[in-house]
Amino acid sequence: xxxxxxxxxxxFIFCIGAAGVLTRRxxxxxLLCLELMLNAANLALIAFSRMHGNSDGQIFAIIVxxxxxxxxxxxxxxxxxxxxxxxxxxxxxxxxxxx
Amino acid sequence: MSAVIFFIAAxxxxxxxxxxxxxxxxxxxxxxxxxxxxxxxxxxLLLRAEFVAAAQVVVYAGAVMVLYVFVVAYVxxxxxxxxxxxxxxxxxxxxxxxxxxxxxxIAMLGSGLKAIDTKGAPYRxxxxxxxxxxxxxxxxxxxxxxxASLLLLVAAVGAVVLARRRRGLEGGGDEQDDTxxxxxxxxxxxxxxxxxxxxxxxxxxxxxxxxNGAANGGGNGHDGGNGSGAAGPRVPDExxxx
Numbered sequence: 001x002x003x004x005x006x007x008x009x010x011x012f013i014f015c016i017g018a019a020g021v022l023t024r025r026x027x028x029x030x031l032l033c034l035e036l037m038l039n040a041a042n043l044a045l046i047a048f049s050r051m052h053g054n055s056d057g058q059i060f061a062i063i064v065x066x067x068x069x070x071x072x073x074x075x076x077x078x079x080x081x082x083x084x085x086x087x088x089x090x091x092x093x094x095x096x097x098x099x
Numbered sequence: 100m101s102a103v104i105f106f107i108a109a110x111x112x113x114x115x116x117x118x119x120x121x122x123x124x125x126x127x128x129x130x131x132x133x134x135x136x137x138x139x140x141x142x143x144l145l146l147r148a149e150f151v152a153a154a155q156v157v158v159y160a161g162a163v164m165v166l167y168v169f170v171v172a173y174v175x176x177x178x179x180x181x182x183x184x185x186x187x188x189x190x191x192x193x194x195x196x197x198x199x200x201x202x203x204x205i206a207m208l209g210s211g212l213k214a215i216d217t218k219g220a221p222y223r224x225x226x227x228x229x230x231x232x233x234x235x236x237x238x239x240x241x242x243x244x245x246x247a248s249l250l251l252l253v254a255a256v257g258a259v260v261l262a263r264r265r266r267g268l269e270g271g272g273d274e275q276d277d278t279x280x281x282x283x284x285x286x287x288x289x290x291x292x293x294x295x296x297x298x299x300x301x302x303x304x305x306x307x308x309x310x311n312g313a314a315n316g317g318g319n320g321h322d323g324g325n326g327s328g329a330a331g332p333r334v335p336d337e338x339x340x341x
Contacts, residue, residue: 001101001102001105001145001218002215002216002217002218003214003215003216003217003218003219004207004208004215004216005105005109006142006146007204007207007208007215008204008207008208009109009112009113009142011200011203011204011207012113012116012200013112013113013116013135014199014203015196015197015199015200015203016113016116016117016119016120016196017116017119017120018195018196018199019120019192019193019196020119020120022188022192022195022196023120023188023189023192024120026125028125028128028167028170028171028174029119029120029125029128031167032119032125032128032129032132032167033119033120035132035159035163036116036119036120036132036135039135039136039139042139042151043139043142043143044207046143046146046148046151047146049146049148049227050146050147050148050219050220051212051214051215051217051219051220052214052219052220053219053220053221053222053223053226054220055226055227055231055232055235056235056239056240058148058150058151058227058232059232059235059236059240059243061148061151062150062151062154062232062236063243063247065151065154065155065158065159066247066250066251067247067250068159068163069158069162069163069251069254070250070251070253070254071254072163072166072167073166073254073255073257073258074254074257074258074261076166076167076170076258076262077257077258077259077260077261077262078261079170079174080170080173080174080261080262081261081262083173083174084262084264089174
């Protein structure tokens with residue numbers, strides 16, 4: 001398949017993830033949608049890496065996966081902390097940053 | 100043949116992505132994301148990124164999703180409603196996302212890259228395989244590799260700090276940690292080893308012994324009398340120092 005097909009799929013997945021971030025209210029699902037967007041970026045990176053025949057893009061994708069894992073770890077820790085404090089798990093309710 | 104696999108994997112990836120944002124139960128969303136990641140790994144294989152595909156399945160669909168499943172099971176709170184009053188926002192979000200898709204497609208397909216309508220550069224042996232990736236990571240990209248490891252360490256410490264069980268939260272129902280019961284302050288070279296590590300529960304007046312030194316004015320006689328009721332070894336004389 002041509003590279004452009006992969007890029008279109010990547011753009012579509014990115015937009016689905018963006019729609020999820022904008023519409024869902026559960027922070028867990030918002031983290032999942034962030035994963036979708038990062039994976040779409042990974043797909044584009046690897047498609048361009050294949051297009052150029054240069055494996056630097058794959059290194060970039062691996063680094064993106066590392067950053068995504070860190071983001072998930074901290075985000076899930078925040079959600080667990082929110083749950084421990086008996087706060088509502090809803091991003092519309094969590095408007096204040098004060099502890 | 101590769102076109103068939105591409106369409107199957109692409110449809111699977113898009114269906115998984117739609118499932119993530121459409122399913123009400125977060126648990127099903129996580130499962131849909133697992134399907135999405137596996138389909139995406141098939142796409143990576145088609146693009147000859149074998150190591151990245153394996154890492155995607157092992158790290159993402161294996162480890163990270165297990166973490167998600169545990170947190171979803173811990174937090175519970177199954178079906179969060181989308182909520183009233185969000186319909187206008189959802190329409191606006193749909194319009195924005197449609198515009199974003201059109202823009203992204205125009206930006207990528209109209210970029211004038213000559214190779215974008217080909218199957219890519221000719222395949223070289225070893226492209227995307229673990230040996231090539233590892234060599235690149237440890238030579239050309241050594242600094243990003245180290246920075247990524249440092250970032251992982253910081254994230255792990257941060258997650259532990261964020262999610263640990265604190266004392267003194269309002270809300271009561273949280274069980275308090277009982278470490279203070281086992282931590283006793285005593286001067287060096289006194290007491291038995293079992294008492295030092297907190298295996299033997301001390302009588303109440305012996306906790307934080309420095310503050311209670313005056314209350315134990317009876318000295319050894321007081322300790323000796325107290326030792327009759329307590330279980331475990333008692334060392335009445337060695338604690339005379341405080």
